[in-house]
Amino acid sequence: MQSGRSVEIVEVGPRDGYQGIGPFIPTQTKIRMLQQLFDAGLHRIEIGSFVSSTAVPQLRDTREVLAACARLQGLEPQILVPSERRGREAVDAGARRLVFVLSVSEAHNRNNVRRHPLESVDEYKRLLDAIPAHVKMRLDIATAFDCPFDGRVPESDTLALLERLIPLRADAEICLCDTTGRADPAHVESLLASCMQRFPMIEHWALHAHDTYGLGLANVHAGFRRGVRVFDASIGGLGGCPFAPGATGNVATEDLVWMFERMGVTTGVKMDALVPIARVAAHLPGALPGGRVRDALTARPEACPAQAAANA
Amino acid sequence: MQSGRSVEIVEVGPRDGYQGIGPFIPTQTKIRMLQQLFDAGLHRIEIGSFVSSTAVPQLRDTREVLAACARLQGLEPQILVPSERRGREAVDAGARRLVFVLSVSEAHNRNNVRRHPLESVDEYKRLLDAIPAHVKMRLDIATAFDCPFDGRVPESDTLALLERLIPLRADAEICLCDTTGRADPAHVESLLASCMQRFPMIEHWALHAHDTYGLGLANVHAGFRRGVRVFDASIGGLGGCPFAPGATGNVATEDLVWMFERMGVTTGVKMDALVPIARVAAHLPGALPGGRVRDALTARPEACPAQAAANA
Numbered sequence: 313m314q315s316g317r318s319v320e321i322v323e324v325g326p327r328d329g330y331q332g333i334g335p336f337i338p339t340q341t342k343i344r345m346l347q348q349l350f351d352a353g354l355h356r357i358e359i360g361s362f363v364s365s366t367a368v369p370q371l372r373d374t375r376e377v378l379a380a381c382a383r384l385q386g387l388e389p390q391i392l393v394p395s396e397r398r399g400r401e402a403v404d405a406g407a408r409r410l411v412f413v414l415s416v417s418e419a420h421n422r423n424n425v426r427r428h429p430l431e432s433v434d435e436y437k438r439l440l441d442a443i444p445a446h447v448k449m450r451l452d453i454a455t456a457f458d459c460p461f462d463g464r465v466p467e468s469d470t471l472a473l474l475e476r477l478i479p480l481r482a483d484a485e486i487c488l489c490d491t492t493g494r495a496d497p498a499h500v501e502s503l504l505a506s507c508m509q510r511f512p513m514i515e516h517w518a519l520h521a522h523d524t525y526g527l528g529l530a531n532v533h534a535g536f537r538r539g540v541r542v543f544d545a546s547i548g549g550l551g552g553c554p555f556a557p558g559a560t561g562n563v564a565t566e567d568l569v570w571m572f573e574r575m576g577v578t579t580g581v582k583m584d585a586l587v588p589i590a591r592v593a594a595h596l597p598g599a600l601p602g603g604r605v606r607d608a609l610t611a612r613p614e615a616c617p618a619q620a621a622a623n624a
Numbered sequence: 625m626q627s628g629r630s631v632e633i634v635e636v637g638p639r640d641g642y643q644g645i646g647p648f649i650p651t652q653t654k655i656r657m658l659q660q661l662f663d664a665g666l667h668r669i670e671i672g673s674f675v676s677s678t679a680v681p682q683l684r685d686t687r688e689v690l691a692a693c694a695r696l697q698g699l700e701p702q703i704l705v706p707s708e709r710r711g712r713e714a715v716d717a718g719a720r721r722l723v724f725v726l727s728v729s730e731a732h733n734r735n736n737v738r739r740h741p742l743e744s745v746d747e748y749k750r751l752l753d754a755i756p757a758h759v760k761m762r763l764d765i766a767t768a769f770d771c772p773f774d775g776r777v778p779e780s781d782t783l784a785l786l787e788r789l790i791p792l793r794a795d796a797e798i799c800l801c802d803t804t805g806r807a808d809p810a811h812v813e814s815l816l817a818s819c820m821q822r823f824p825m826i827e828h829w830a831l832h833a834h835d836t837y838g839l840g841l842a843n844v845h846a847g848f849r850r851g852v853r854v855f856d857a858s859i860g861g862l863g864g865c866p867f868a869p870g871a872t873g874n875v876a877t878e879d880l881v882w883m884f885e886r887m888g889v890t891t892g893v894k895m896d897a898l899v900p901i902a903r904v905a906a907h908l909p910g911a912l913p914g915g916r917v918r919d920a921l922t923a924r925p926e927a928c929p930a931q932a933a934a935n936a
Contacts, residue, residue, distance in 0.1 A: 493920065496886035497845045523838070526879040526916035530842040533809045560916075567838040574808035574839075604838035604872075608805065 318578040327358040329550025352585035361392035396438040413452040417459035456488040457495035485516035493524025497534035504538040518542035528563035548593030549602025564603025630890040639670040641862025664897035673704035708750040725764040729771035761796040768800040769807035797828040805836030809846035816850040830854035840875035860905030861914025876915025
């Protein structure tokens, strides 16, 4: 769907951002935010996950939120699932686009879903067998670049895992996730080049960048240069990095939109509508917001202090 | 001095970062910080400016700080000056590397130095006539990309100003400054390509990026890709954007070092030594710090909460 001068931004705040927030966000607030995000031009939104509500209590109302999405004509809600069983539940509840998540590194996959990555591959196979073919599928490849436990992940490990996954369903969107935020632009370009060369049949590559070390937009830009046209982002930069207390994680949707629109790349998102939503999101009780553009857009030239030769 | 795999980071915190801090930083503190920055591997430091001490009271002790630099064998202190008179004063005080600042946009140049840009060109000419040839010269081209008053600056304006400046002293280092932080990677690449094509005789291009809109590192990376090997940065991200109250400005030195070292590009800076200095800088009374890496490096994998399928 994208030409060279447009990108699709997948809003993941309602899943990846909210899940780390302690105080429960009322379901009606979630639904209202979805409506606003949709109105601002974000047409694919990861609205929640089907996971253990003990592990992620914030998302225990995903079923209700999903049902409310039916009222938003044109919205593509995306649901994260870690297993065949959760996938079936999601589809039964009306999901038409699933995200299956697994990690390249064994340590992270065990920590996240309690399985060896190869067990997750088997689980993915079972999920594909269990759901109708018209349900769209994305693979979130966590620790594709770097693992919080093991450090830099060899490209060959990521390629080897994809080698097993891709033949199972070639039209799945493949999203490379920089789980720790420790990828750098050279790494992003290198891994993407290897992936695209090895798997030329894959039409849809996506990138999930983190801004933990300030490299979020630099990595997104590197992905764009390499031909990626689908990027995850979280409204208000919601979503702390669980491995770095106090540090932010997800790139902020408003920062991504800002960069692309400045570059003349169409996102379909209306900045004027987005920024007020981002401000609300950043002030949700318990939120750990990120991103820069919200503050920067308070800029008022008339606030410039009288000073001589002070600023370059 | 740089191969393709090394860059020089010019530490500008002691000038560009400190100048916006209200409470006076004791001269001895400034000198101690310089010593530490130098020990961490930062060998070119913009240590202050010769400007009106009414306009920038924080830097009224630049003369004293400059004198103390003589004790740091190998340090190249750099001094910003806005006029011939200030340049002569700086050289008389021992400066061997000057920065002359002017803006492409008339509105910003008048606001900053109370002159039309062409009057600043004449002032630069007078400065060059007044100082010995062995004094190294840099030109800080403010609003090379964007102006807080007039918005995006046409490339032709920046090129036209350089056309007048460069013949006056071809061995000056030319630093393009993204004064507002509103440049984007495509803009950086495009302007640099035009500059390098038009002025092939210029050996030393530098980039002064701001992170106000989160694009600091993305723009630095774009500059690097285009062949720039000298980058300004400020310890702790010190230096607010005077046009956006509450928003940060300069890219943080520790973030730049992080990115380049991750990419395998040598900076000569020891990250382990740098981060504690950045923490001190960020906590100077009245400081408005920026950057991400300081917080991110508190990461502790063992802090990972037990949660299933929560993080991609």
